Amino acid sequence: xxxxxxxxxxxxxxxxxxxxxxxxxxxxxxxxxxxxxxxxxxxxxxxxxxxxxxxxxxxxxxxxxxxxxxxxxxxxxxxxxxxxxxxxxxxxxxxxxxxxxxxxxxxxxxxxxxxxxxxxxxxxxxxxxxxxxxxxxxxxxxxxxxxxxxxxxxxxxxxxxxxxxxxxxxxxxxxxxxxxxxxxxxxxxxxxxxxxxxxxxxxxxxxxxxxxxxxxxxxxxxxxxxxxxxxxxxxxxxxxxxxxxxxxxxxxxxxxxxxxxxxxxxxxxxxxxxxxxxxxxxxxxxxxxxxxxxxxxxxxxxxxxxxxxxxxxxxxxxxxxxxxxxxxxxxxxxxxxxxxxxxxxxxxxxxxxxxxxxxxxxxxxxxxxxxxxxxxxxxxxxxxxxxxxxxxxxxxxxxxxxxxxxxxxxxxxxxxxxxxxxxxxxxxxxxxxxxxxxxxxxxxxxxxxxxxxxxxxxxxxxxxxxxxxxxxxxxxxxxxxxxxxxxxxxxxxxxxxxxxxxxxxxxxxxxxxxxxxxxxxxxxxxxxxxxxxxxxxxxxxxxxx
Numbered sequence: 001x002x003x004x005x006x007x008x009x010x011x012x013x014x015x016x017x018x019x020x021x022x023x024x025x026x027x028x029x030x031x032x033x034x035x036x037x038x039x040x041x042x043x044x045x046x047x048x049x050x051x052x053x054x055x056x057x058x059x060x061x062x063x064x065x066x067x068x069x070x071x072x073x074x075x076x077x078x079x080x081x082x083x084x085x086x087x088x089x090x091x092x093x094x095x096x097x098x099x100x101x102x103x104x105x106x107x108x109x110x111x112x113x114x115x116x117x118x119x120x121x122x123x124x125x126x127x128x129x130x131x132x133x134x135x136x137x138x139x140x141x142x143x144x145x146x147x148x149x150x151x152x153x154x155x156x157x158x159x160x161x162x163x164x165x166x167x168x169x170x171x172x173x174x175x176x177x178x179x180x181x182x183x184x185x186x187x188x189x190x191x192x193x194x195x196x197x198x199x200x201x202x203x204x205x206x207x208x209x210x211x212x213x214x215x216x217x218x219x220x221x222x223x224x225x226x227x228x229x230x231x232x233x234x235x236x237x238x239x240x241x242x243x244x245x246x247x248x249x250x251x252x253x254x255x256x257x258x259x260x261x262x263x264x265x266x267x268x269x270x271x272x273x274x275x276x277x278x279x280x281x282x283x284x285x286x287x288x289x290x291x292x293x294x295x296x297x298x299x300x301x302x303x304x305x306x307x308x309x310x311x312x313x314x315x316x317x318x319x320x321x322x323x324x325x326x327x328x329x330x331x332x333x334x335x336x337x338x339x340x341x342x343x344x345x346x347x348x349x350x351x352x353x354x355x356x357x358x359x360x361x362x363x364x365x366x367x368x369x370x371x372x373x374x375x376x377x378x379x380x381x382x383x384x385x386x387x388x389x390x391x392x393x394x395x396x397x398x399x400x401x402x403x404x405x406x407x408x409x410x411x412x413x414x415x416x417x418x419x420x421x422x423x424x425x426x427x428x429x430x431x432x433x434x435x436x437x438x439x440x441x442x443x444x445x446x447x448x449x450x451x452x453x454x455x456x457x458x459x460x461x462x463x464x465x466x467x468x469x470x471x472x473x474x475x476x477x478x479x480x481x482x483x484x485x486x487x488x489x490x491x492x493x494x495x496x497x498x499x500x501x502x503x504x505x506x507x508x509x510x511x512x513x514x515x516x517x518x519x520x521x522x523x524x525x526x527x528x529x530x531x532x533x534x535x536x537x538x539x540x541x542x543x544x545x
Contacts, residue, residue: 095125096132103136107150109143116140118542121369121380152199161198168198172207202231206326209241213323218248236262237324240272244321247279252291255279256299263306270313271324273306277315346424346467347397348476349406349535351510355397356502357466357539358481359388362395370399371538373435380540387509393481394502396509397539407468407535408518410475411500414454418442421528422458422480422494424467425538435536437529446498454478456494467536469496472522474531 091097099119103112116137119125148155151164171194178187194204209224222245228238239262246255256279262272280299283291307313345361347370355370362368362385369380381401388395414420421439444455456469460480469478478496507513518531 091132093129093132095119096129096136099133100136103140104150109140109146109148109155113137113140113144114540115542117380118367118369118540121382122367123382164198165201168194168201168204171197172201172203175207200231202228202326205231206238209245210323213241213245218245221245222249222251232326234261234265235326236266236269236272237326239265240269240275241323244275244323247288247321250288252279252288252295256295256302260298260302263302267306268308268313269306271322273303273308273313274315274319275321276303276306278317278319278321281315281317343541344425344463345465345539345541346463346480347537347539348423348466348468348532349402349404349537350409350506350515351406351513353398353400353402354386354406354510355383355399355402355537355539356479356506357395357397358479359393359395361466361539362397362541363388365541367542368397369540370397370402371540372402373404373534373537383539387505389502389505392497392502392505394479394497394505396506402537404535404537406516407532408475409499409503409515410471410473410477410517410520411503411515412477412520413500414442414445414471414477414498416442416445419472420456420458420477421470421525422456422460422464422467422496423470423529423532423536424460424464424480426461426463433538435533435538437533439525440494443493446501450495452501453481453495453497456496458494460494464494466539468532470528470532472525472528473518473520474523474528475518475520476532 091100096119099115103115106112106115116133119133120130120137143155147158149158149161151161156164171190175187175190175194178184178190191204191207194201195208198204205224205228209221209228212218212224213221222242225238225242225245229235229242232238239258243255243258243262246252246258256276259272259276259279262269263276266272276299280296280303282288283296283299303315345357347355347357347361350356365385368383368385370383371380381399383397383399383402386396386398419439419441421437423435423437425433426436438459440456440458442454443457444450446452446454454469458469460467464480465482467480468476469480471477477499479499479502480494480496482495503515
């Protein structure tokens, strides 16, 4: 479909595109490839119900912008005591005030509690600051037990939030049915109501963003796609749509950055390549003036990487930009994205107070702590990165308060078909925070195609990174580093760095290091687990905003 078609759509066509994007009938929407005009006229845009939504959303955004999230109002049950109840210290510390403000921005009470644990375990936090924070710390402990989550500016139980989300899902379904029979006024009302019922409802936010774009209110479209990205920051479709909106607003540097992130998540995405190639073509044909050369060079390099073998992802500038649809979730599913506030990985102790993990686990951390395996319910222990490798995906962490024995290491080359066990803390929000073990075999030896890592028929997931890979004798033979994934394979393979490859890096940064060893004698897998698990730690990460 040529881009010129957009200028001939009527109101019915515009709303049907919204329905098609959501229902999944199209994989992309062609959008005009030339620089947008400053003023848009015509029946489509003057009387479109999309503009009515856009105007209302703009008003709502202005009215909501200064409002900060409300503090949770759920009371903490009083405990009977003979002594008078303790009076909370007045909060005068700016650090404690900022801490609570950040906690209120978290998606769950569990995340907020983690922030407080960081604060309370930080050696730089004074006794007075800890005392001021203690009351809210105790509150968030109870809120985490109650599994409170944030919806918009309000806090509630997961069950209550799920009920509201299902209500919003139903309203969106009804809105789509109204669009199918051209009842635009009712559809508009239902979409607006869905957004009020569940402010974080991704699908209704997406529909409103697309509606704003089709109404050529590109500034509002950018605002709405940004709101979507706050909900799902790594969604490729949203990243690309945001970039297309930014191009129309001449925010070229931001657009290329969003395309780069989309390309890093899905390097083979044809729609992203189409958009980047179209932008490069538009600049080359002077459709945009005064674009910084560095921006153009970055976009050109990204396009070259995404072309693929034999140019299979080659862009067609005549097709123009495309808006991508988001994949719909089932009514009982939530979109899952890694939190921007906190994350976790795995590590294991190789010397007194020294933990090894993957570089990618800690390289973007604002601060990090380690959960002591011997004190699961205690405060995390403050830790710091002391070395990271440029060549290997490994890093060393120092945690002087950690008092657990180092694991035995094996420097014997690993063989194909060898049985192995991986230990770690994967996808804690799904399967819980406890240590998990999985077993399998080494299916492939290091090669250039796998960046010299072992290929494993072992189930690993986000959170396993940096964990130990053990042999049948209870020795660590590798460091779990990654998981392969393609659209063809559902499960994929695990990848691990051989322990003997990491040894030169360890000895370089730990003078006089001598690895703990163990006898090369097979034991039961339960015994392997009991030997290694006491020294396998969860690393909690507070990432940069």
